Amino acid sequence: EPEVTQTPSHQVTQMGQEVILRCVPISNHLYFYWYRQILGQKVEFLVSFYNNEISEKSEIFDDQFSVERPDGSNFTLKIRSTKLEDSAMYFCASSVERESREVEKLFFGSGTQLSVL
Amino acid sequence: KNEVEQSPQNLTAQEGEFITINCSYSVGISALHWLQQHPGGGIVSLFMLSSGKKKHGRLIATINIQEKHSSLHITASHPRDSAVYICAVMNYGGSQGNLIFGKGTKLSVKP
Numbered sequence: 001e002p003e004v005t006q007t008p009s010h011q012v013t014q015m016g017q018e019v020i021l022r023c024v025p026i027s028n029h030l031y032f033y034w035y036r037q038i039l040g041q042k043v044e045f046l047v048s049f050y051n052n053e054i055s056e057k058s059e060i061f062d063d064q065f066s067v068e069r070p071d072g073s074n075f076t077l078k079i080r081s082t083k084l085e086d087s088a089m090y091f092c093a094s095s096v097e098r099e100s101r102e103v104e105k106l107f108f109g110s111g112t113q114l115s116v117l
Numbered sequence: 118k119n120e121v122e123q124s125p126q127n128l129t130a131q132e133g134e135f136i137t138i139n140c141s142y143s144v145g146i147s148a149l150h151w152l153q154q155h156p157g158g159g160i161v162s163l164f165m166l167s168s169g170k171k172k173h174g175r176l177i178a179t180i181n182i183q184e185k186h187s188s189l190h191i192t193a194s195h196p197r198d199s200a201v202y203i204c205a206v207m208n209y210g211g212s213q214g215n216l217i218f219g220k221g222t223k224l225s226v227k228p
Contacts, residue, residue, distance in 0.1 A: 033214035043160070043203065043205070044218065045216050045217075045218075048212045048213060050212075055213075056214075089158055095214060105150065105164065106214065108159065108160040110159045111158050113158075
């Protein structure tokens with residue numbers, strides 16, 4: 001079965017540094033998403049991306065965050081100046097096949113654990 | 118107040134038991150997802166429902182839109198079903214993937 005891949009699996013950074021989390025969504029999907037899960041808490045929506053632009057973002061997704069699809073395969077989340085509270089597991093997901101355009105379910109990557117020291 | 122409430126928070130069952138996990142929500146929705154989060158953290162989507170019932174193997178998901186309630190059932194449970202099961206709703210009028218998540222139900226199935 002096709003899968004969403006995320007790299008790296010773990011990222012350790014110093015507070016104030018920029019980080020880029022990378023994702024390769026399923027190739028024929030149209031919608032891409034980022035979510036985060038702080039340890040012990042529920043998953044939270046960050047942003048959805050469609051047709052090369054943000055379609056919706058949450059209050060968490062402030063000016064420190066940005067997303068990009070630099071080529072036909074990668075989908076990245078950048079945090080400009082990391083804070084301690086950005087420490088979390090970040091999940092990428094994709095959905096909606098180009099051919100069917102029907103939303104059936106989301107396909108998640110295995111996550112990137114970000115630790116900000 | 119949480120917009121998505123799951124019960125129970127924790128559930129321990131013996132292998133072979135029939136399991137029910139409940140989800141209630143307070144907002145208008147266009148769809149509801151059931152997700153499985155493995156001990157290692159990975160998330161797998163089990164179902165997306167907008168009405169009625171879906172079945173896949175030993176898993177059955179139902180939704181009652183009028184009552185704003187969904188249930189996930191596992192028949193003949195097995196230790197490999199041990200995971201956190203998460204209910205997530207898509208707000209009516211929201212974009213794809215803009216989900217409100219429940220806190221999850223941690224299921225442990227003992228052999």
